[in-house]
Every structure is written in C-alpha cells, then in structure tokens.
Amino acid sequence: MLFLTLFYVAIIVEAMTAALSAGRRRMDWVGVCLLACATALGGGSTRDVLLGHYPLPWVAHPHYLVVVVAAAIATIILARFLDRLKTLFLLLDALGLVVFSIIGCNVALEMGQPVLIVIVAGMITGCTGGVIRDILCNEVPLLFRGELYASVSIVAGVIYVGGLHLGLMHEVVVLVTIALGFTLRALAILRKWQMPSFVYNKDWH
Amino acid sequence: MLFLTLFYVAIIVEAMTAALSAGRRRMDWVGVCLLACATALGGGSTRDVLLGHYPLPWVAHPHYLVVVVAAAIATIILARFLDRLKTLFLLLDALGLVVFSIIGCNVALEMGQPVLIVIVAGMITGCTGGVIRDILCNEVPLLFRGELYASVSIVAGVIYVGGLHLGLMHEVVVLVTIALGFTLRALAILRKWQMPSFVYNKDWH
Amino acid sequence: MLFLTLFYVAIIVEAMTAALSAGRRRMDWVGVCLLACATALGGGSTRDVLLGHYPLPWVAHPHYLVVVVAAAIATIILARFLDRLKTLFLLLDALGLVVFSIIGCNVALEMGQPVLIVIVAGMITGCTGGVIRDILCNEVPLLFRGELYASVSIVAGVIYVGGLHLGLMHEVVVLVTIALGFTLRALAILRKWQMPSFVYNKDWH
Numbered sequence: 001m002l003f004l005t006l007f008y009v010a011i012i013v014e015a016m017t018a019a020l021s022a023g024r025r026r027m028d029w030v031g032v033c034l035l036a037c038a039t040a041l042g043g044g045s046t047r048d049v050l051l052g053h054y055p056l057p058w059v060a061h062p063h064y065l066v067v068v069v070a071a072a073i074a075t076i077i078l079a080r081f082l083d084r085l086k087t088l089f090l091l092l093d094a095l096g097l098v099v100f101s102i103i104g105c106n107v108a109l110e111m112g113q114p115v116l117i118v119i120v121a122g123m124i125t126g127c128t129g130g131v132i133r134d135i136l137c138n139e140v141p142l143l144f145r146g147e148l149y150a151s152v153s154i155v156a157g158v159i160y161v162g163g164l165h166l167g168l169m170h171e172v173v174v175l176v177t178i179a180l181g182f183t184l185r186a187l188a189i190l191r192k193w194q195m196p197s198f199v200y201n202k203d204w205h
Numbered sequence: 206m207l208f209l210t211l212f213y214v215a216i217i218v219e220a221m222t223a224a225l226s227a228g229r230r231r232m233d234w235v236g237v238c239l240l241a242c243a244t245a246l247g248g249g250s251t252r253d254v255l256l257g258h259y260p261l262p263w264v265a266h267p268h269y270l271v272v273v274v275a276a277a278i279a280t281i282i283l284a285r286f287l288d289r290l291k292t293l294f295l296l297l298d299a300l301g302l303v304v305f306s307i308i309g310c311n312v313a314l315e316m317g318q319p320v321l322i323v324i325v326a327g328m329i330t331g332c333t334g335g336v337i338r339d340i341l342c343n344e345v346p347l348l349f350r351g352e353l354y355a356s357v358s359i360v361a362g363v364i365y366v367g368g369l370h371l372g373l374m375h376e377v378v379v380l381v382t383i384a385l386g387f388t389l390r391a392l393a394i395l396r397k398w399q400m401p402s403f404v405y406n407k408d409w410h
Numbered sequence: 411m412l413f414l415t416l417f418y419v420a421i422i423v424e425a426m427t428a429a430l431s432a433g434r435r436r437m438d439w440v441g442v443c444l445l446a447c448a449t450a451l452g453g454g455s456t457r458d459v460l461l462g463h464y465p466l467p468w469v470a471h472p473h474y475l476v477v478v479v480a481a482a483i484a485t486i487i488l489a490r491f492l493d494r495l496k497t498l499f500l501l502l503d504a505l506g507l508v509v510f511s512i513i514g515c516n517v518a519l520e521m522g523q524p525v526l527i528v529i530v531a532g533m534i535t536g537c538t539g540g541v542i543r544d545i546l547c548n549e550v551p552l553l554f555r556g557e558l559y560a561s562v563s564i565v566a567g568v569i570y571v572g573g574l575h576l577g578l579m580h581e582v583v584v585l586v587t588i589a590l591g592f593t594l595r596a597l598a599i600l601r602k603w604q605m606p607s608f609v610y611n612k613d614w615h
Contacts, residue, residue: 019403020405020407022349022403022405023403023404023405024405024406025345025349025350026350026402026403026404027345027349027350027402027403028349028350028352028399028400028401028402028403029400029401029402029403030349030355030356030400031346031348031349031350031355031400032349032403034348034349034355035349045255049254049255049459050455050459050466050469051464051465051466051469052257052462052464052465052466054256054257055256055257056255056256056257059255059256059318059322062319062321062322062325065321065325066321076403079403079405083407113469114472116472116475116476117469117472120472120475131546135340135545135546136336136340136345136346136349137345138343138344138345138548139548140435140437140546140547140548141441141546143441143444144432144435144437144438144440144441144442144444144445144546145435145436145437145438145441147438150440150441150444151440194438195438195439195440195441196438196439197436197437197438197439198429198432198433198436198437198438198439198442198486198489199433199436200430200432200433200434200489201433201434202430202493224608225610225612227554227608227610228608228609228610228611229610229611230550230554230555231555231607231608231609232554232555232607232608233554233555233557233604233605233606233607233608234605234606234607234608235554235560235561235605236551236553236554236555236560236605237554237608239553239554239560240554250460254459254460257462259461259462260461260462261460261461261462264460264461264523264527267524267526267527267530270526270530271526281608284608284610288612340545341541341545341550341551341554342550343548343549343550
C-alpha cells in the first residue's frame, strides 16, 4: 500500500522533471506530455521489452498514462512555483530511483532470472527513463556523466536481493533498501560526490 | 483495396522525406536507405514491440523493405525535381499520418486492448517513425515542437474508435476518419496553426 | 569453438571502442561500462527484440555482461597504451562485424525467416551496436556516413546464405564468409573506399 503510493510519487516526479526539461527546449504542450510519458514509463517499458515480459505496465494499467499526462500539465501550469522546490524534487527523484529499482528487481525475480539479471533489471527500470528523456532532448545522457545515479540503483538492487536471500521479511527488506538507497543518493547530491571520469582525447576517426 | 494503396503511398512518402533528411546530413547511399527503412517502418515496429505483437510488419511482409529502399533510391535520383513538390509531399505525409494511425488503432483493437491503448497505438504508429528519423539525424524531434501532428493522430484515433463504437460500417468510418484527419492536418499546415509552447528557462543542473 | 572465441573477441573489441568513445565524452566509469554494454550487446538485443526471439543473448548468458564490463574497465586502465593499436582495433572490429553478421543470420535462419530477413538480421546484429553508441554520445551515427560498414555486413550475409544454399559444409561457409567479409572491410579501410554521398541542401521546414 505504502509501496504503491511511492510508485505513484515516482512516476509523477519523473513526469514533472521531464516536463521541465521539455520546457527548457520550448516544446509544445503535446510534446511535453509525450516526453513525460516516455520518461516516466520508459524505464519499465524498456525492462519489459528486453526481458520479453508482456504486457508492458502502461498497457496493463492505462491509467498510468492519465496520471503522467496530468502531472505534465500540472507542471506547465505551476512551473513558476517550482523553482523553490528544486531540492524537494531532487529528493523525491532519489526516492523514485530506489522505488523503480526495487520494482524492476521484482519483475525479474518473478520471472526466475539469475541474480545479475535481477540487479540489471532494477537498474534499467530506475535509469532508462532519464536516458530516453535526454536522447529526445538531444543531449548526452546525464546518467553517463559523473553523478552517482546508476550506482545508487545497483547498490539498492544488491541490498534488496541480498536481504531477500537472507530470508528477511519482504516489507523489512523493502524499507531497508529504500532507506539506504535514498540516503546514499541524498548524500551524493548534498556532498556533490562524483564518480571519477574517464577522459580520452585521441580522435581515431 | 483502396486502403492498401494508401498504406503504400504512406510508407513511400515517409521513405522519401527521410531520404531528403538524410541528404541534408550528407549521408551515403546505404545510410539513406537505412534511414528510410527506420522512418517508414519504425512506427509500426515500435507499436508492435511495445504491444508484444509479433511478427513485426516488415518481418511478415519483407517486400515492404524492398518498396522503401526503392523509394529512397528514387529520391536520390530525382531529388532535383522534388523541390517544387513540397506542398504535395506535405499533403501526402498528412494522408500517411492518418492512414498509419488507423492501422495502429486496428492492431490494438484486434488484440482486444482498451480504448486508451488503441488511440495511443494509433499515435505511436503515426508519429514514431519521424521521431526515429530525427534522433538518427541528431535533432530534437520535430514532433515535440509546435506543429499539430501528434494531435491530429489522436483526433483521428478518437474519430475512428468513436465511429466503430457507434456501429457504423467499417469502410464509412475509415473514409470519414481520413477525410477529417487529413483536413485538420492540411488546415494546420496551410494556416500555420501551432500548439502553444511551454517555455521554462531555469536550469537546475 | 573457434567461432565462440571470435564472438568473444568481437564483443570485447566493441566494448573497448565504446569505452574510448565514452572517454572522448568524459563520461564517468559507470557511464563507460553502461555504454560498453549497450554497444557490445545492443546489436544482438535489437535483433532479438525486433524478431521476438527471447530470451536476449545477455539474459540467457549473463556472463557476457561481466566480460563486457571487464573489457571496459581494462580500457580505462590501459587507454594510454591503446593509441598505437589503432590499426589492430580497426581490423578486429572488421572481424567482429562479420562474426556478428553471421550470428545474426543464424538466429533468423533457425527461426525459419525468409532470405531477406536473414540478411537484414545479420546487418542489424553487426551494425546496431555502433548506432546505439553514437546516439548515446549525441552524434549522427557513423554508419550513415560514407564508410563501407553496413554494406560489408550485407555482402557477408549474402555470401553466408548463398554458401549454405549451395549445400556446402557449414564450417567451410563460415570460414569463407569471414575471409571475404574481413578482406572487403580491411580493403575499404586501407584504401579509404567510400560509398557515394547524397547531398541535398534545400530545407523544407
């Protein structure tokens, strides 16, 4: 129940950040809604397409599309009030990342996938939406540049799978994963932790 | 029969506009053909991958690939004569948009999908080809910027599904959808109707 | 046995060239690994998603992910020594292109696809990884610009399918395809053979 609420918070936050990205690119209203759908639902869709796990979440539950479009339109209307909420957004996005990762792990677990695929499925669910958003906005995906984001998703997946493996209660494992994953991401944002970059300047072409 | 003809017109026009985009990017002949295939057949392929509806159209009917490649090569040869046909192309592209949307709705209807997914399937079929073309050309997709394009696809889907729901003859519904959808898109082009843009200038990153 | 070795060489080389691309874009270590996975495994994944051929290679054999990530990390560590190996890399990449094409043809053949789809499946397997890499690096895919790359993949597919059709021994057909395909690509690199470009300067938008 709590988890379902967190899922809706996650897709709404992803929809809203996508809408703001769309606004920076001066997209029209329809474009804003489409980008919000691709971002908020793209991670789970990519996971399911790669795993051959049909129907996709939004096909099975079409009202997800309604929620995401409503969040996008609300963002257009309320944009001027959102500036002050930057930190809140970043924290909710961190929460969403962990929630999406857990959902992705669960889908792969139910399919009986091996551990490595379970963790990768979590990472794809958590991170691919933002990659799709950045590609459609014609930018090099943020995911690849320095921030602890995919890493947080992997850590969350390892904690979640490890907790289940230890035979702990499912609710406990979920709460611990969210707490630790969220804290790690929040610390990374606040302390500006960065992954080391790989810089290579030779052009071969 | 008429509808099949319209489908071929639609993929040929999408292939030709993709070939011209490729020419603006100075792609080689093979690149032109590949971009034409991805554009003309990408919408239906994306729909089928997302719905888990196999085999994809061009896998079931490989001669679609031959038609698209022939159209791309014809475009390379005839490019100098196409300048004067800009308006004709835009109108044929409008026709193609509506035809693709109807086909997409039909696929989802035959799968027994709910109404919202049917209309989204039509929009994906009509619009995704152009998005793939723009991504491969390294541009922000035109779809997201101002023109009534996705909106026309949605309107066509609503008319089509509504008409079938009213129990009208299938042929009549198809013709009415094409007539209204095409007129709306043509008017949008001629009168330069634009969707309102969402402009947001704060950069959070 | 030899062929399996060649497959590993192919994914390792694709991972390493992707890692160098990532380094040119100053991606972080996680980004380097993700780009390497998307590049080295993206061609086979795209083929399988389009053909509805599940599970995907890396889902069935998760250790592919480990091999690719190890190759990416080795590239980061050894980057300074790789400059002198440019020609070796190009030749190994040519080998990988032909090996991937043969694997792609085989998957489609085992599914009972018609000849045209078999050759297209080979080309998708050989070429799409590089396209995904270039899209994620926000560049117009190299594939579309001049070099004989997709063409080599198509020629290799035609030789392979033709050889099997003539009833020759499978091992012989594989070796002949690799020898001819590799030679064609190597000659194209050394002699700077180019496909003719299509240049079109009118902007319609």
